[in-house]
Amino acid sequence: MSRKLLLLRPYFFPMSNIVSILQNAVAKAVTDLYGEATDPAKVQVNTTPSDFTGDYSVVIFPFVKIAKKAPDAAAAEIGAFLQEKVSEIRAYNVVKGFLNLEISDAYWQQFLNSTVANPDYGRQPVNGKKVMVEFSSPNTNKPLHLGHIRNILLGWSCTQILEAVGYEVVKTQIVNDRGVAICKSMVSWLSFGAGKTPASEGIKSDHFVGDYYVLFEQKIKEEYAAWQNTAAGQAVLVEKQKPGQAPGDFFKDFKNKWFNEYSVLGAAVREMLLKWEDHDPETLALWQKMNGWVYEGFEKTYQDLGVKFDKLYYESNTYLLGKDIVEQGLAKNVFFKKEDGSIWIDLTDAGYDQKVVLRADGTSVYITQDMGTAQMRHEELGCERYIYVVADEQNYHFQVLFEALKRLGEPYANGLFHLSYGLVELPTGRMKTREGTVVDADDLIAEVIRIAGEQSAERGETEGVSEAEKQENLRKVAMGALKFFIIKVHPKRKMIFNPEESVDLQGQTGPYIQYSFVRINGLLQRVEREQIDLSKASEYQQIMPQEKDLLVALHDYPAVVLQAAEAYDPSLIANFCYALAKSYHRFWHDLSIFNADTAAAKAFRLQLSRAVGKVLQSAMGLLGVEMPNRM
C-alpha cells in the first residue's frame, strides 16, 4: 500500500520539495495538454508501493474526464510531458491509471546534503502566533494515575508539535484544588492522622494524602454499615423502603442521602467545606498544608514524565468566575431566567438541550466556571487557539461550552478546540477507584524501569558505561517504552492498556526505535574515532531500494509534522518513527556500511544514517521520548 502524502501547501515548502514540484508540473501538464486549469494542491501524489517501479505515483483518474482519454493513455501522455519538462524525473511507467515516476539520484543527493546541514529540519519558522494547551488538570485528593498519563503525554506531545510548526505555546493546567474530595482527605487526616506527615511515614507526599482519602472512604463505609443496624437506621428503612425492595438495595440507593443527613463524617466534611468557603484560617492552613504535600508529589511525577507547565490555574481562584458573563448573556438574550431565578441557555435548535448556567441561589456550576475561565485566560494570554485536553466523557460539556461562547460573541470562540481522547481501560475493563483497579502513575513508572533493568542485565551490552549513565539510559528506554505504547494509538480511540505489553521492548515499541538510533550512534562514534571523510558521499551512484526508502521517509518528515499539528494527532508522528526505524533496521541488515564496496558508498550510507538519526531524535522528541546513547 502506498503511503499517502499531504497535499502540500506551497508556502510551507520551497520549490526544491519534490512533491510540490510534481504537483505543479502535473497541473501544468493538464493545462497545456487538455486546456483546463487545475489546482496543483489537488494533484494526488503518493509514494509508490514497493512492488512497482518508481518513487512517487500520480493518480491520473481525476483527469481522464478532462483528457477525454482512457486512464492509461492520459497517464502516458502526462508522463511523457513530465519527463521532458522536469529534470528531476528520470523515468516513468504506467500501471492501471497510475503514473509511476522515478526521481533522479542527483535530486536525492542534493536532498540528503541539505537535510544533514539543516539543524532545524522538519520544523517551520516561528509564525508569531500563540496557542494554549491545557492538560493534566488533576484533583488534589489523590495521586496521578494511568488516565492522567495518557492525558499528559498527549498534551505534552501536542505542545511540542505545535512549537515545531512555529507556534508559541502556553502550557497550562487547571488544578482542581477545592471541593468535597479534598475536604474528605482533610477530615480523614484530622480524624485518623494522629499528626503523621509524609516525612514521618516516609511516603511520597501525594500518596500520603491519597491514602487518607481512601481511608475516609473505608471509614464511611464502616460507619454506614454500623448505622444500618442501629434503631435509627432500621426506622428509616421501615419508613422509606419501597414495597418489595430488599434492605440491601434500599441502603445502596439511600447512601447519598444518608451521607448528607445522618453521617457523622459526612457532617464533618460539609462543615469543613463551609469553613473553607468562609475563609476560616485554621481550615485554610490545613488545606494549604495538604495541597502542598500533593503538589510536591505531583512535581516528582511530572519530572519523571518529563513535562512542565508555564502557567497554573487553581480552581480555588476560578470557581467564582463566570457570573459576569452570565449577566452579559442575559442582557444579550443568549441566556434566559426561569421563575425560580436560575439562569439557562437553550441550545435545542442546535441539537443540544437546555442547560443551567447559574443556580437559583446565584452560585456557579461547572460550565459557569469554564466560561469565566475562558474569558479570563483570553484576556491574560491573548492566544489564537485554546486546546483543552480532556477525556471524551466530557464531549457534550465542551460542545455546549463552545456553543455558548460562540453565541455570546466571544472573539476567541472559534479558536477553541476540545482534544478529546478515549479512556484508558485495562484488559479487565474500566479502572475503578472503589475496586482498587486504578493503575498508579508512579507505580507504573517504577515497574517499567524495573523491567527495562532486568532486560538490560540479561543482555549485558553496557560494559564500560558508568553506573550513572547506565541508570540514565535505562530510564530513557523504560519511559520510551511506556510513552510510545500510549502515544502510538490514535487519541480518539479508547485504548486497552495491557501492563505486560506496555513494557515490551521488542516489535512496534519505543525501544525498537531507540535501538536504531543507538546503532547509528555507534556508527557516528566510529566515524569520529577514525576521522572518516564523508565528503565522498556525493560521488555515490545508483541508490539502492533500501536507501531510497529511507530518503523518501526523511523527505516526508516535515509534512508529517504539519499534519500532526493540524490534526492534533501525535500518533501520526509515532507511526512515522516506527516506519523509519523499520526501514533503517532493514537497511542495516541488507547493506554493508563500513565494509561497503566503495568509499563513496560508505560515506553516503554514513551520511544517510546520520540524517536518519537526527530525524528520529527530532521526531521522538516531539513525543517526549529521549534517545539513549547505549542500551
Added chain:
RNA sequence: GGCUCCGUAGCUUAAUGGAUAGAGCAUCUGACUACGGAUCAGAAGGUUAGAGGUUCGAGUCCUCUCGGAGUCACCA
C-alpha cells in the same frame, strides 16, 4: 429512549476516497564465526460486524440493521 463515538487477523492496532487492507504480539521455520540479534527474512492468520447505495474506484462517504461505549446532573 434522544444525541455522539466506535466495530479491521486469536490479541493490540495502521491506512488525505486510490493499486493485492499494512504492522506488532502470540504460533511455526529460518539468518551473518558481527558495522551491537532489543535486529532481519519467511509461513500461517482478514467476507474490514451485516445489508443496501453513491463512485471509474469504498475499511473510509450516505441509509438501514446488529453489537459495544459515552452522555443526556442546579457533580466536576
